Amino acid sequence: MSNRNVELMQGEPEIAIRKLAIPIMISMLLTASYNIIDGIWVVGLGQSAIAGIGFVTPIFLILNGISNGIGSGATSRIARYVGSKDHEKVSKTATQSLFLILVASILLTITILLIQNPILRLFGATGETLTQSLNYSTPLFLGLAGIMFSNGCSGILRGEGDMKRAMYATIVSVMLNAILDPLLIYFLNLGVMGAALATILSSVLSATVILYWILIKKDTYAQIRLKNFKIDSEIQKDILKVGIPTSFEIVVIYAAMSIHLIIIAMVGGDFGVASFTSGHKFYSLAILPFTAIGSSVIAVVGSSYGAKNGDFISRAHMYGVKFGVVFGIIITLILTIFSNQLAVIFAYTPETQHLIPGIALYLQVACLCLPFTGAGMTSSFFYQGIGKGSISLFFSILKELIFIVPFIYILGVMMNMGLLGVWIGMAGGRSLACILNFIFARFEIKKIRKEIGS
Structure with a gap:
């Protein structure tokens, strides 16, 4: 399947864009419904809970933007090596991308957990609203690695033209989130913490599915080689040349x-x-x-x-x-x-x-x-x-x-x-x-x- 995707990318560009864009549109519409479903269930928790989540949302979107940025950097680099028919560097880039995602996940998780309280207070969260914000943000940020790997690994698939399986992973994530939201929020009475856990668990499942394809099933064009892994600063810099500006764009949008x-x-x-x-x-x-x-x-x-x-x-x-x-x-x-x-x-x-x-x-x-x-x-x-x-x-x-x-x-x-x-x-x-x-x-x-x- 991965070879057919590569052949598609190397063929007529108009056909390739048409065929690749449709699965991404479906994925994005599903992601939009993801947020709508969360919003519907959270409404029943009251004003403080809604406001609390509202204070966390900009921080979460920026962190999500960083993971999407790394994913875009991986997509760009992998696609260029697919075009030059350098299979070895496609695989190296995918491996270095996973390493970057891992490092970014660890650093961002530690940093944001340490500073989340003062940031939320700076935004204006106080009293019960601040409590609800922290109840939502703490489990959400503890599980940040799931979101980072889900978005970043999707970028690897997109780089080799495998948009359909990236879409399938999104479908799995959205369906699980829709099931877990009412179960965790109301049935287990976890409130906003339940909403955060539903987001994290669904993202972890999405990441697990993609990592299974890449690391275990090994049926992707990029072949990950963890044995004798060495940091390749040249490849990482090229990924970040796209990743960092792409991540920073969301900061610009929210500032504006x-x-x-x-x-x-x-x-x-x-x-x-x-x-x-x-x-x-x-x-x-x-x-x-x-x-x-x-x-x-x-x-x-x-x-x-x-x-x-x-x-x-x-x-x-x-x-x-x-x-x-x-x-x-x-x-x-x-x-x-x-x-x-x-x-x-x-x-x-x-x-x-x-x-x-x-x-x-x-x-x-x-x-x-x-x-x-x-x-x-x-x-x-x-x-x-x-x-x-x-x-x-x-x-x-x-x-x-x-x-x-x-x-x-x-x-x-x-x-x-x-x-x-x-x-x-x-x-x-x-x-x-x-x-x-x-x-x-x-x-x-x-x-x-x-x-x-x-």
Whole structure:
């Protein structure tokens, strides 16, 4: 099976991206449902429990982003060696990736357990909310290795084009979490601790399944060799050249969102913040297809880069962009045409019905950037595919901080356009940054083709 995946990656890039992207989309939709299921069960624990988990969530997402970053670094490096048909270095990279995941798991677990209390207090958790936060975070962070290995090992599979089995592992994880949540939270009366344990146990199972394929069944293209293992600093540096910037991007996104919320609160108060919070959930779901397309672009571009096939690199990027733009147009039409109906999902009670116009306006205006986002995100994943994660990070900073923040402040505050100005600023800032990202990617591809002579 792994050889068929490798042949797919080395074949026509358009076919490869199409076939690889679908399983990733399914995995990401399942992961989104994972969070929704958790949210449904936790609601019954009360306000303090919900708030407590809310304080932990940003920390968890950053840690999750680090594991995804290492996974992306592994995907990029492995795909490039698949393209150059260097099976030995594919296996070495997979082995070094597992070592990095292990080291990162140990260091992050120790560090976060030592500093979690002061960080949660800094965020504003006090009293019963702080207690609930710690009840949730302590078991969650103790089991961080399960999450790290689940995400990191999935990156190894993606690097050799094995998207389907990465998807199967996600399905197993989501199903177990759905079963364990009510059992641990309510039947065993563990409360928020039960929610954390359900997350960890399901991640451990996912990681175990993938490690079984890699280490025991040994039917993956990458062959892990633990005997006589030696640290290879060159391979590790190359993995981290993609992994560290990719991990840091989530920090940039959350830092920017904090600034966005301050400006939104200035012009729209609680109504504006609530409208943005609800509307942004739709935006987060809307960009999942772009992430799936981009993940397939990493593998295909990486393989083509390793094979020194400039034509395939260019075709893979352009097809990914077209794929993303088409999805962006379709999703934009859905969000704008059905904005009022969709807004009701997060404002269906008598106390929240007044938010419907605000959420609908966000969907109608702020989400107009989605077609451009499809092109921009695909271009960012292209940089990761060729091992230049720092460029992807640069465009995230450009989009979230340098463009969006001034745009929304000028239009919303200085020009006194209120929330409409903020939503226009978000759409405009994202669109402009994504257009520049795409243009730069095409120049980068032109430069690569000159260097490799194709």
